[in-house]
Structures are given as structure tokens and as C-alpha cells.
Amino acid sequence: MTTLAEMALAHALRDRLPALLGGAVTLNALAPLHGGSGQENFRLDVAIDDGPLAGRRTFALRGDALQPTPNVVSRALEAAVIEAALAAGVRTPRLHGLLPDLFGVGLDAYLADFVAGIALGPRIVRDPAFAPARARLPLQLAEALATLHALTPATHPALPIDRAPFERHLDPVAAALQWFERTLDALDAPRPAAEYALRWLRHHPPASREITLVHGDFRTGNFLVTEQGLSAILDWENAHWGNPLEDLAWLTLRDWRFGQLDLPVGGFGALEPFLAAYVDLSGRPIRPADLHWWAVAGNLRSALSAVHNGRGTLEIERMATPRRAPEMEFEALRLIEVGP
Amino acid sequence: MNEKPTIPELLRAAALLLEERVVERVAADAPLAFRLRVVTHVLEAAAAELDEGPAVAAERRENLERLLHRTAPLEVLESMLARRLRTAPDLDPDEDRRIRGCLLGGLRAELRLYAPRFDTRLHPETARSEE
Known part of the structure; x- marks a missing residue:
């Protein structure tokens, strides 16, 4: 119609x-x-x-x-x-x-x-027809991220994406903490589990403070996949100056595995070969504790966004999201409990 | 005996109709099928909240009362704990563990309502898949 x-x-x-x-x-x-x-x-x-x-x-x-x-x-x-x-x-x-x-x-x-491919997470992680794609995706995504993270405020001084608190001169960890605090303070009711995660993040800051261009929503569902593998990265609306580990950790969040919990990379790949490929291609070493920090931060961001996005709307998908926030809060606290 | 179906029963019946009769018919329209699955989930969550919400809230309140050694409504206890977590400079490691345990317990209770298939074990990756 x-x-x-x-x-x-x-x-x-x-x-x-x-x-x-x-x-x-x-x-x-x-x-x-x-x-x-x-x-x-x-x-x-x-x-x-x-x-x-x-x-x-x-x-x-x-x-x-x-x-x-x-x-x-x-x-x-x-x-x-x-x-x-x-x-x-x-x-x-x-x-x-x-x-x-x-x-x-x-x-x-x-x-x-208009690029060929599907972005439906459940199909990408489960459909037998996409098995060859699942085998190729981790390396293709590591390649895409290594390429993207070579873009920095120094290489692209005119890229006008600075917006508070994600500004090129600001420490990316401080910027993330500031965003969490502001978003929590803007909610109608306190969320002690989210406050616990925020407190933990403040008390266990990561060592890496590098700033690059970050996709900001790099996960299964935001790239197009054919049966042969990656066809295109989509949805750049969350792009910002930030720490590159944010993108790597976001791809591994439980929510984006679509039920395939034993495959941390997007629900289709093991972590170690993906990280090894990224380190090799980017030349950027990764401390497990830093990646763990960004995974806790990613779950907190996801929980707060879920609460925030469900307010002031009559769209059923968005109205449903606040009741999903406990899943991400649980995952943040579970990650804190089990450690890197 | 109640002659009228309860509101949770009505919501579950509507969810069942969508799940068993409608979602399959619109499977070719993947975005619409997805939206209908969201609606099904919302109806199930609403039914669970009406049935079990008060008991879950009471469980969370009792957990917080034990942690904070105070008797108060859930919202007041949550606000107290949130303020402490934001402002306390240091937490004793034992207290930190107790708080985390209490919060994980509260979240497990909420997840029984909203995501009953969510695996709340500390190492869920040992399970093959989760829906």
C-alpha cells in the first residue's frame, strides 16, 4: 500500500x-x-x-x-x-x-x-546457505575495521563529526563516561545496576586512549552479507571520534550474537582469530583488559539506549526496548563478575 | 470461578494467535514478520508483568532491604543504592561483592518476566544457542 x-x-x-x-x-x-x-x-x-x-x-x-x-x-x-x-x-x-x-x-x-545482501541477524548466523559467508566474515570485518581505524583527526581534520561529548580533543574514555552519566541523569527513575556498571568503569579505566574514526554501531545487522561474505558496511549514523576498541567490543556483545553465544564475533566467529587478524592488519596491539572494559561499556550503552529510545514514541519496536534493558545490564555485571 | 478470562489470559491468547496464525502468513515480508514478533513478545511480557510483576518487585525490594538494612518502597531503596554507587569514594571489596550479587539477583528476577529464555548463568557461552 x-x-x-x-x-x-x-x-x-x-x-x-x-x-x-x-x-x-x-x-x-x-x-x-x-x-x-x-x-x-x-x-x-x-x-x-x-x-x-x-x-x-x-x-x-x-x-x-x-x-x-x-x-x-x-x-x-x-x-x-x-x-x-x-x-x-x-x-x-x-x-x-x-x-x-x-x-x-x-x-x-x-x-x-543499492547493494545486494541481507542484514537480518538470525539468518546470517543460522541459515545453512550462509555458512560460507560466516567462515569469511571475521577476516573481512577485521579488514574493514583496520581500514576504518586508520582514519584519525590528524588524517581527516575537516571531517565535521565532533559533537559533545565525542570531540576530537577529548579523551575517548572520559567522553564515554560523560555520555553514560548524562544519559543516566536524564532518565526518570534510578537504575542501580547501570550505576554499578558506570562506577566499575570509572574505577577500572583502560590503558588505550587512542582516537580514531569509530563506526559506532558495528554489529551483525548493520552490514550486508551475501552467501559469499561481506558486501557492505551500513548505518554510519553513530560514527564519531572515539577509541577503536569500542567497535571491536561492540561486535562481540551478546545481543548481537542472535543466540549463538559460543561465537562471540557477531554470532558467527571465534574471538582469537578475529583479533589476531585485526592486530596484524592494523598494527595495533590489544590488551584483553581494555577490550573487556569496552564490552562492559557497550552493554551499559546498549541498556541506557534501550531505556531512552522507548520514551516519547508510539512505535511498537521502540516502545518494547526499555523492558529489554535488564538483559544488557545483566550482561555488563556478568562480564564484571567473570573478568576479562 | 471467574467467568471472564483474565487480562493476562487475553493477552496470551492474542500473542498465540499472532505467533501461530499470522507471523507465518507474512513470512515473505520479513520486516512485517519481525514487527509482529515484537508485538507477540510485548503481549507476552505484559501478561507476565500483570501476573508476576508484583511478586518480582517484592523479591527485588526484599533483596535491597537485606543489603541496605532499611525497610522502604522499592523505588526509594533503588534511589538510595544508586546515589551511594554514584557518590561513595570507596567501597569495601566485600560490600562491592554483596551489591553486585544483590543487583544480579534483582536482574535475574526481572529477566524471568521479560526474557524467560535468557540464560542467566555466569558462563552461558557453554550453551550452544539462546533464543
């Missing part, structure tokens, strides 16, 4: 795509994509009559949401991050330009290649 909003969007796209794509464009289909529910995502099937992109093509359109998740970057900034990642060699969909104000005043969108 086509909604009025989709009809209006199709109308706006018919007007604006020719200039963006450099030729006459017929919009054959427009369909919402539900992955990455924080933003407005659509699939576009078009025919381009002339110009460098002439032919039948499929694109992904990603626009600013009217009610964005707090502390994520805009589509314009996300596009700048993607361009930087692409230039460095990270597999992520190629962009075809920005459409300012497409979803309303100040609500921009960008057009990207």
Missing part, C-alpha cells in the same frame, strides 16, 4: 533526480526499507535515459528522520563519513549525492547504490 507520504516523496524525487543523476529519470518503484529504523530508508528502481549512469538502476535513499535517535549525525554528515570510508577502501555503498530538505526543511537525504 502506498501512503500519501510515499506519493509526495515520489513526486519530489521525479522533480529532483534528473539533476542529481545527470539524465532524464523514470521512477519505476519506490518501497520503504525497514532496516536501520532510526532513519527514513527507501529502495528506488529507476530508468535513466542518458548521462553517465544511463540504464535501469536500483538505489537506496536514506533520509533524516523527523524524530531522530539522540546524538546521531545528520545524513549530510553521514555522507561525509561514508565518502571518507570509501576513499580509504572500506566496503560501503557508493553515494550519488545529497538531496537537501527532501523530507522537510532541514531533513536531508542521500542516494546510494
Whole structure:
């Protein structure tokens, strides 16, 4: 069923795509994509009559949401991050330009290649057809992260993604602690388990304070996978200046293993070979205690986001998340109990 | 005997209908199937909260009362503990362990309500899979 909003969007796209794509464009289909529910995502099937992109093509359109998740970057900034990642060699969909104000005043969108693959975690970790992909993914993801983490405030001084508390001059551990404290203080009710985790993080700081570009939501569900392996990294809206171990730990969180608890890397890989590949490719040694700190921090972040994201919404998926927070709080305290 | 089904029974019946009759029919539409699974889960959690929520809250309150040596409503005890965790400069290692044990116990009780299949052992990775 086509909604009025989709009809209006199709109308706006018919007007604006020719200039963006450099030729006459017929919009054959427009369909919402539900992955990455924080933003407005659509699939576009078009025919381009002339110009460098002439032919039948499929694109992904990603626009600013009217009610964005707090502390994520805009589509314009996300596009700048993607361009930087692409230039460095990270597999992520190629962009075809920005459409300012497409979803309303100040609500921009960008057009990207529609890349083959699935992002559904349960299928990626269980479907027998994806067994060859699961064998390849750990090394491919280690490669993607090593490439991404070579981007730093020094190599990309003009990348404008600084936002409090994730600023290039600020210690990434202090920034994370500040974010936890602010988010906890903004909640309506105290959460002693989260306070315990925050206290533990303060009293056991990691040694590594390196700052690089961090994807910020690097996990199963945010990359596209074909039966052959990784096809593209998606959802860069949480990109920030931070510590690279944040991305590595996030990929191993229990929630993103989709039930495959004995396979810490995304529910499909063992930890040691993944870390060995990353260390080898990045030249960056990893202290187990530091990775453990970021795993506790990741669970705390996930718990607080779950509580926060369920407020002030009538979307059932978001309304359901606060009751999931105890899972992440339990996991943070369990990790503290068992140690690195 | 109560002639009307209880609210938890109604919620569970609705969840069962979705799970057994509807989710399968929309399987081809993966995002819709996912949303319906979320709805099923929400209905089950709401039913559990209505049935067992008061007992779980009482268990959590009693745990905190033993830890803090105070009798008070759950919200007050949680607020006291949260404030102590934020402001106390040092905690005796024994007290630290007791607090963590109490919190893990409270979380296990909540998880019985909201995620009954969540494995709350300290080494769940020894299990092959969890749903």
C-alpha cells in the first residue's frame, strides 16, 4: 500500500533526480526499507535515459528522520563519513549525492547504490546457505575495521563529526563516561545496576586512549552479507571520534550474537582469530583488559539506549526496548563478575 | 470461578494467535514478520508483568532491604543504592561483592518476566544457542 507520504516523496524525487543523476529519470518503484529504523530508508528502481549512469538502476535513499535517535549525525554528515570510508577502501555503498530538505526543511537525504545482501541477524548466523559467508566474515570485518581505524583527526581534520561529548580533543574514555552519566541523569527513575556498571568503569579505566574514526554501531545487522561474505558496511549514523576498541567490543556483545553465544564475533566467529587478524592488519596491539572494559561499556550503552529510545514514541519496536534493558545490564555485571 | 478470562489470559491468547496464525502468513515480508514478533513478545511480557510483576518487585525490594538494612518502597531503596554507587569514594571489596550479587539477583528476577529464555548463568557461552 502506498501512503500519501510515499506519493509526495515520489513526486519530489521525479522533480529532483534528473539533476542529481545527470539524465532524464523514470521512477519505476519506490518501497520503504525497514532496516536501520532510526532513519527514513527507501529502495528506488529507476530508468535513466542518458548521462553517465544511463540504464535501469536500483538505489537506496536514506533520509533524516523527523524524530531522530539522540546524538546521531545528520545524513549530510553521514555522507561525509561514508565518502571518507570509501576513499580509504572500506566496503560501503557508493553515494550519488545529497538531496537537501527532501523530507522537510532541514531533513536531508542521500542516494546510494543499492547493494545486494541481507542484514537480518538470525539468518546470517543460522541459515545453512550462509555458512560460507560466516567462515569469511571475521577476516573481512577485521579488514574493514583496520581500514576504518586508520582514519584519525590528524588524517581527516575537516571531517565535521565532533559533537559533545565525542570531540576530537577529548579523551575517548572520559567522553564515554560523560555520555553514560548524562544519559543516566536524564532518565526518570534510578537504575542501580547501570550505576554499578558506570562506577566499575570509572574505577577500572583502560590503558588505550587512542582516537580514531569509530563506526559506532558495528554489529551483525548493520552490514550486508551475501552467501559469499561481506558486501557492505551500513548505518554510519553513530560514527564519531572515539577509541577503536569500542567497535571491536561492540561486535562481540551478546545481543548481537542472535543466540549463538559460543561465537562471540557477531554470532558467527571465534574471538582469537578475529583479533589476531585485526592486530596484524592494523598494527595495533590489544590488551584483553581494555577490550573487556569496552564490552562492559557497550552493554551499559546498549541498556541506557534501550531505556531512552522507548520514551516519547508510539512505535511498537521502540516502545518494547526499555523492558529489554535488564538483559544488557545483566550482561555488563556478568562480564564484571567473570573478568576479562 | 471467574467467568471472564483474565487480562493476562487475553493477552496470551492474542500473542498465540499472532505467533501461530499470522507471523507465518507474512513470512515473505520479513520486516512485517519481525514487527509482529515484537508485538507477540510485548503481549507476552505484559501478561507476565500483570501476573508476576508484583511478586518480582517484592523479591527485588526484599533483596535491597537485606543489603541496605532499611525497610522502604522499592523505588526509594533503588534511589538510595544508586546515589551511594554514584557518590561513595570507596567501597569495601566485600560490600562491592554483596551489591553486585544483590543487583544480579534483582536482574535475574526481572529477566524471568521479560526474557524467560535468557540464560542467566555466569558462563552461558557453554550453551550452544539462546533464543
